[in-house]
Amino acid sequence: MEGNKKLQRAEFIKMSGGLAFLMLSSKWLFAENIQAADLVNTAQKRQEYTTSLLKKLVTDIGPKPSGSKAYAKAAKVVFQEMKRSLPDVNYDKYEFDNWDPISSSNLIVGGQHIEAIPQKRGVGTTADGVQGIIAKSGNGFVILDEQNATILAYFSVNQYGKAIAGSGSGNLSISVPVFGIGKQDIPLLERSVKNKQQAWIKSEYHPVYKAPGINVIGQIKGKSKKEILVIAHLDTIFNTPGANDNTSSVIVMLMLAHAASGRENKHTLTFIASDSEEYVYEGAYHYAEGRIADHTIKDIRHVINFDSLTYGPNLWISSKNQDVKDLIHKIHKDLNIDAKPIFDESDGYVMDSLPFKPSGAKALHANSRGYDEKTLPVYHRPDDTADKVPLDCVEISFLVFDEYIRRIDVQ
Numbered sequence: 001m002e003g004n005k006k007l008q009r010a011e012f013i014k015m016s017g018g019l020a021f022l023m024l025s026s027k028w029l030f031a032e033n034i035q036a037a038d039l040v041n042t043a044q045k046r047q048e049y050t051t052s053l054l055k056k057l058v059t060d061i062g063p064k065p066s067g068s069k070a071y072a073k074a075a076k077v078v079f080q081e082m083k084r085s086l087p088d089v090n091y092d093k094y095e096f097d098n099w100d101p102i103s104s105s106n107l108i109v110g111g112q113h114i115e116a117i118p119q120k121r122g123v124g125t126t127a128d129g130v131q132g133i134i135a136k137s138g139n140g141f142v143i144l145d146e147q148n149a150t151i152l153a154y155f156s157v158n159q160y161g162k163a164i165a166g167s168g169s170g171n172l173s174i175s176v177p178v179f180g181i182g183k184q185d186i187p188l189l190e191r192s193v194k195n196k197q198q199a200w201i202k203s204e205y206h207p208v209y210k211a212p213g214i215n216v217i218g219q220i221k222g223k224s225k226k227e228i229l230v231i232a233h234l235d236t237i238f239n240t241p242g243a244n245d246n247t248s249s250v251i252v253m254l255m256l257a258h259a260a261s262g263r264e265n266k267h268t269l270t271f272i273a274s275d276s277e278e279y280v281y282e283g284a285y286h287y288a289e290g291r292i293a294d295h296t297i298k299d300i301r302h303v304i305n306f307d308s309l310t311y312g313p314n315l316w317i318s319s320k321n322q323d324v325k326d327l328i329h330k331i332h333k334d335l336n337i338d339a340k341p342i343f344d345e346s347d348g349y350v351m352d353s354l355p356f357k358p359s360g361a362k363a364l365h366a367n368s369r370g371y372d373e374k375t376l377p378v379y380h381r382p383d384d385t386a387d388k389v390p391l392d393c394v395e396i397s398f399l400v401f402d403e404y405i406r407r408i409d410v411q
């Protein structure tokens with residue numbers, strides 16, 4: 001296909017000025033877009049497309065946390081992919097305060113080593129680490145100072161499996177170092193708590209520095225200003241290549257963009273590969289704030305947020321709009337899709353779609369379930385690798401949302 005495109009360009013250059021001008025008209029562009037839409041017009045091609053992008057974005061690049069060179073590389077790949085079919089592709093850049101853990105130890109309790117992973121953008125321990133008595137606190141554990149019972153470190157537990165980066169610290173002061181531990185270590189820790197055993201851990205962080213945030217925005221103008229916005233975060237946690245969370249969803253979004261580029265759409269379609277989702281949605285906030293500032297936020301009539309579409313074939317849809325859920329349900333029936341979508345009552349304005357709430361659009365947040373045993377334990381782990389992505393889930397997500405976009409476009 002590339003060769004074909006090049007040949008056409010070469011012929012174009014040879015043409016006389018007048019004819020070349022004519023060829024620059026929308027018909028010419030439309031012809032190119034049909035080619036891009038052809039990229040993903042069969043299940044076989046979609047599978048090849050997915051596999052090749054998983055290699056580029058997951059296997060070759062590895063973890064791509066917000067602010068890193070690896071993230072910038074991934075953003076470039078996505079930019080180039082969008083360019084294949086979308087007339088309008090831009091970077092939306094910003095700066096943010098970044099700091100990441102640079103080293104950490106295991107948690108050592110009563111002489112036993114337990115895997116523990118520090119929080120992103122957390123605080124480090126003192127240079128010697130912190131030492132005290134292990135105790136329970138809410139759903140997690142803490143190391144307490146023996147003398148005055150001050151909390152020296154907090155441990156969150158990953159309910160899905162082994163240790164992932166620590167998160168939250170409940171009502172604790174934010175100056176406490178936070179780590180994540182795996183659920184398999186709970187019995188050992190509970191015994192240690194009973195026996196009031198000594199615990200020690202250490203972590204070190206980079207100082208705060210300005211880092212680049214990069215959203216990639218692709219757009220196809222429709223007949224009207226009314227807009228459908230699709231967003232999927234491209235960034236990962238620092239210690240995972242993030243195949244399922246959330247690179248495979250970004251790939252689904254790119255395929256939806258290619259497919260839509262071959263159609264004439266009523267709505268303007270906006271596709272966003274967002275940065276900093278793992279850092280409190282800063283990328284999505286940055287873009288949404290721009291849309292508020294230029295008074296175009298209310299053009300957005302539909303928001304579709306993809307986060308981890310490949311944990312199983314059953315899409316997990318959150319929306320406050322019953323008609324949104326009815327439509328997803330109907331599409332499954334009409335397309336004969338062998339999966340059972342899950343619907344819940346929580347708001348579609350969650351995580352990366354939250355910043356778009358001022359639009360008043362119909363919002364949908366999509367996650368998934370079904371292959372939980374295989375997929376959930378790799379969540380935020382180093383082994384969330386390309387081979388862990390169930391390709392049937394990519395196909396189901398593509399089919400359902402391609403149809404969803406077509407149907408809401410004509411409404």
Ligand SMILES: [Zn+2]
Nearest residue numbers: 245246307308
């Ligand atoms: Zn995610």
